[in-house]
Amino acid sequence: MEKNGYTILGRNYRNSYGEIDLIARKSKDLVFLEVKTRTGLQYGYPFEAVGKSKISRIRKSANFYMAKNNLSYLDVHFNVISIVMDNEIIRKLLKGAGYFPDTVLSENLDINGKIEIEYIENAF
Amino acid sequence: MNFNETKRLLNLCRYESNLYLDGYDLVAGVDETGRGSLAGPLVAAAVIIHREKLMIEDINDSKKLSKARRERIFSEIIKSCICWSVAEISPADVDRLSITKANIIAFKKAVSSLKVKPDIVLADFVSGDLGKGYVPVIKGDQLSVSIAAASIIAKVVRDSIMVKLSRCYPEYGLESNKGYGTRQHLMSLEKYGPSIIHRVSFRGVLS
Numbered sequence: 001m002e003k004n005g006y007t008i009l010g011r012n013y014r015n016s017y018g019e020i021d022l023i024a025r026k027s028k029d030l031v032f033l034e035v036k037t038r039t040g041l042q043y044g045y046p047f048e049a050v051g052k053s054k055i056s057r058i059r060k061s062a063n064f065y066m067a068k069n070n071l072s073y074l075d076v077h078f079n080v081i082s083i084v085m086d087n088e089i090i091r092k093l094l095k096g097a098g099y100f101p102d103t104v105l106s107e108n109l110d111i112n113g114k115i116e117i118e119y120i121e122n123a124f
Numbered sequence: 125m126n127f128n129e130t131k132r133l134l135n136l137c138r139y140e141s142n143l144y145l146d147g148y149d150l151v152a153g154v155d156e157t158g159r160g161s162l163a164g165p166l167v168a169a170a171v172i173i174h175r176e177k178l179m180i181e182d183i184n185d186s187k188k189l190s191k192a193r194r195e196r197i198f199s200e201i202i203k204s205c206i207c208w209s210v211a212e213i214s215p216a217d218v219d220r221l222s223i224t225k226a227n228i229i230a231f232k233k234a235v236s237s238l239k240v241k242p243d244i245v246l247a248d249f250v251s252g253d254l255g256k257g258y259v260p261v262i263k264g265d266q267l268s269v270s271i272a273a274a275s276i277i278a279k280v281v282r283d284s285i286m287v288k289l290s291r292c293y294p295e296y297g298l299e300s301n302k303g304y305g306t307r308q309h310l311m312s313l314e315k316y317g318p319s320i321i322h323r324v325s326f327r328g329v330l331s
Contacts, residue, residue, distance in 0.1 A: 059253070060251045060252070063251060063253060063260075064249075064262075066260075067249050067261070067262050072258070072259060072260055073259075
């Protein structure tokens with residue numbers, strides 16, 4: 001997904017402050033990514049599920065990560081990727097297994113249903 | 125100064141040395157004390173130690189030093205540093221803001237009160253964004269001279285504040301517990317209730 005020049009530093013990073021789905025870096029930019037997936041819009045768009053407490057936890061977790069790894073001098077971006085897909089696709093993906101973002105963009109998948117992906121930079 | 129002490133101090137100067145090598149001219153350290161106290165202010169201190177005078181014998185995290193040692197090192201720091209400052213956040217403000225927000229504000233106040241402005245500040249890690257110009261160090265008061273020095277200044281200053289406060293509010297034993305939740309302090313709180321300098325939002329203060 002973010003192999004357009006980004007180095008992946010961590011996946012499902014966890015510490016006592018919270019967890020972060022993906023941490024990536026491209027020279028001076030450090031991105032903390034939250035991935036949200038939904039099968040339909042009945043409960044709103046996926047990015048709407050990133051509420052105040054989640055944001056707070058991600059910020060604190062990111063803050064600790066940067067201090068621990070001496071990266072506090074980088075420019076920080078809190079991004080959200082919002083994915084809406086239907087059950088068909090989920091079944092196909094689960095059959096294939098692996099990380100969602102990679103498999104979604106893989107050409108080998110034959111997707112009949114619709115996928116709506118939104119990449120929101122500096123969401124918070 | 126024996127060899128082991130020299131080695132220990134050299135390690136404590138690591139962060140500062142690296143920053144000076146990176147081209148910074150003035151490195152400050154900032155730390156606070158009184159975060160967990162049930163009464164009294166949160167006190168933060170900032171200090172800029174001259175890069176040639178970083179090897180202060182016996183310097184350590186204020187919590188690891190005896191009162192006498194701490195006060196002796198405090199006098200030395202005060203005399204030989206480029207500048208130092210303290211900032212206080214009142215117990216009422218600690219109640220109003222979260223302890224972490226109060227901590228961050230205290231750090232910023234202390235740093236901006238320095239007579240000489242630093243280029244970069246080593247700060248003991250807090251779980252919030254300090255912004256540009258700060259290098260957060262986890263367990264900084266044990267790993268950096270400047271932060272350790274700041275922790276000593278903060279502790280000595282806050283302790284003297286608590287001793288003065290104990291004369292106005294004698295029921296709680298503040299001259300010895302410094303506001304922290306010792307058994308004796310908790311019993312006094314049960315007996316007399318909190319005073320105006322107690323942080324009512326803290327657990328154990330209101331019954």
